[in-house]
Amino acid sequence: MTDLKKIRVAIIIVMFGLFISGVTAFPLLHELNFIANLLADDLNPANHTGLTHWILRVREGLDVTYQAYPFIGYGTDWLAFAHLMIMLFFILPYRDPIRYEGVLHVGIWSSLLIFPLALICGAIREIPIYWRLIDCSFGVFCIPPLIYAIRLTRRLPS
Numbered sequence: 641m642t643d644l645k646k647i648r649v650a651i652i653i654v655m656f657g658l659f660i661s662g663v664t665a666f667p668l669l670h671e672l673n674f675i676a677n678l679l680a681d682d683l684n685p686a687n688h689t690g691l692t693h694w695i696l697r698v699r700e701g702l703d704v705t706y707q708a709y710p711f712i713g714y715g716t717d718w719l720a721f722a723h724l725m726i727m728l729f730f731i732l733p734y735r736d737p738i739r740y741e742g743v744l745h746v747g748i749w750s751s752l753l754i755f756p757l758a759l760i761c762g763a764i765r766e767i768p769i770y771w772r773l774i775d776c777s778f779g780v781f782c783i784p785p786l787i788y789a790i791r792l793t794r795r796l797p798s
Contacts, residue, residue: 643792644737650785650792651734654747655727657782662723665716669706672699694768726750737793744793747786751779 641649664671676683676699685696705712730747732740755776762772 643795647737647789647792647796648734650789651730651737651744653785654782655730655734657778658723658727658730661778662720662727665720665723668713668716669699669702672702675699691770694771733789733793737789738796738798741790741793744786744790748783748790751782751786754779 672695676696679692679695680688682688683696683699685693685700688696729743733743737744758767758772758775762769762775767775
């Protein structure tokens, strides 16, 4: 496989992650209802611990909030939209990695900045540490293909 094809595969991995993150942010309550029903027959978070408690608590919070204030869901719609729009920026280095190598660097910085955001804001919002680490995983999984793409881009003839 040529370096250009390897670069494109690495970029597609990042784009796929952004796409999945985006489209799954639209139906949050439906997803949480599905997962909650898989995890427990009793949907009362007080009757569970750990990850099950957290998922049931978030599901309950969204359910109550969406019933009283459905417009709050619009915020996660914008979150989803932002992931999809960020994904589109990676089309530039996919097509011309030499010219748009800077987009790959921005992707790395964005991935690195996930860590302080998740760890600081997550603590302020009382998000359990294990969930904040899950949020950090996007940075963990995004950085290696971007570094790989940058290294291969530098080997391409200009």
